[in-house]
Amino acid sequence: MTAPTPIITRQRFEVKRRKLTVLAREEISPQMLRLVLGGPELVGFASPGSDDHIKLFVPDGAGGQAMRDYTPRAYDPKRGTLTVDFALHEAGPATAWARGAQIGDPAEIGGPRGAQLIDGPIARWLLIGDETALPAIARRIEELALGTPVTSLVAVQGPAEEQKITSQAEHVALWVHRTDPTDASGLLAALARIALPEQTFVWIAAEAGVAKALRAALTERGHPTAWLKAAGYWVAGAADRSEKEL
Numbered sequence: 001m002t003a004p005t006p007i008i009t010r011q012r013f014e015v016k017r018r019k020l021t022v023l024a025r026e027e028i029s030p031q032m033l034r035l036v037l038g039g040p041e042l043v044g045f046a047s048p049g050s051d052d053h054i055k056l057f058v059p060d061g062a063g064g065q066a067m068r069d070y071t072p073r074a075y076d077p078k079r080g081t082l083t084v085d086f087a088l089h090e091a092g093p094a095t096a097w098a099r100g101a102q103i104g105d106p107a108e109i110g111g112p113r114g115a116q117l118i119d120g121p122i123a124r125w126l127l128i129g130d131e132t133a134l135p136a137i138a139r140r141i142e143e144l145a146l147g148t149p150v151t152s153l154v155a156v157q158g159p160a161e162e163q164k165i166t167s168q169a170e171h172v173a174l175w176v177h178r179t180d181p182t183d184a185s186g187l188l189a190a191l192a193r194i195a196l197p198e199q200t201f202v203w204i205a206a207e208a209g210v211a212k213a214l215r216a217a218l219t220e221r222g223h224p225t226a227w228l229k230a231a232g233y234w235v236a237g238a239a240d241r242s243e244k245e246l
């Protein structure tokens with residue numbers, strides 16, 4: 001008998017650019033800013049996967065336009081709202097734009113261009129990441145079926161950055177506090193204490209070096225690569241960089 005494996009289905013969509021408006025702004029924690037976008041052009045928006053991403057078009061500070069990847073944290077077609085959570089850091093056009101965004105400001109997005117849906121004989125989930133992955137992690141936890149076992153292990157700056165995630169899944173939330181987001185040691189130490197029974201799907205997204213270290217720790221423990229997905233959501237010291245398939 002062949003070992004069960006998860007099924008990853010890739011979907012492709014026609015890329016559409018949308019001119020939206022900032023409808024609401026909320027500091028959900030000291031370092032996490034939530035913007036709610038909306039407008040007539042949001043009609044037809046689709047984001048089936050919890051780790052989908054949109055492109056956000058923002059001024060590059062030199063008269064041009066920059067684009068950065070963000071997770072559709074929530075989409076409500078009835079209300080016509082798209083929620084995006086920004087992990088605030090020191091520099092970068094997307095972060096600068098979000099910090100300064102006011103209700104009524106224009107906001108332009110593109111995509112999602114596609115989605116990867118992870119399904120199949122998954123008995124439990126382990127979701128690991130940093131602040132930039134928290135929107136995708138929280139969304140997946142919220143979308144899991146009733147009673148599905150899921151553990152999240154998220155590195156944040158301190159207790160004030162921990163978010164309450166409401167879900168019908170059986171969720172265990174683990175938090176690691178650290179100041180340097182390129183320091184993987186806290187996450188690695190916590191991961192070493194987590195059991196990895198068969199059919200555990202592990203999803204990772206963080207700074208690329210941190211995500212690689214976590215991925216390596218899992219493969220060293222013999223966790224099958226078919227049962228893990230890792231991405232570098234940003235690369236320390238490099239603007240506009242990610243490593244989406246580690």
Ligand SMILES: Cc1cc2nc3c(=O)[nH]c(=O)nc-3n(C[C@H](O)[C@H](O)[C@H](O)COP(=O)(O)OP(=O)(O)OC[C@H]3O[C@@H](n4cnc5c(N)ncnc54)[C@H](O)[C@@H]3O)c2cc1C
Pocket residue numbers: 051052053068069070071072085086087088089090091092093094095096131132133135136181232233234235236237238239240241242243244
């Ligand atoms: C698929 C995907 C989904 C993502 N979803 C989200 C999301 O929902 N929310 C979110 O906040 N981010 C998300 N990110 C990460 C986000 O795209 C990057 O953090 C991006 O670099 C931010 O753009 P910027 O203009 O602020 O900084 P950039 O101009 O890209 O970078 C400027 C400098 O800041 C550094 N930097 C970038 N991000 C961080 C950070 N978080 N902390 C410290 N230093 C940083 C860079 O290394 C560079 O030195 C996602 C990334 C991917 C690939």
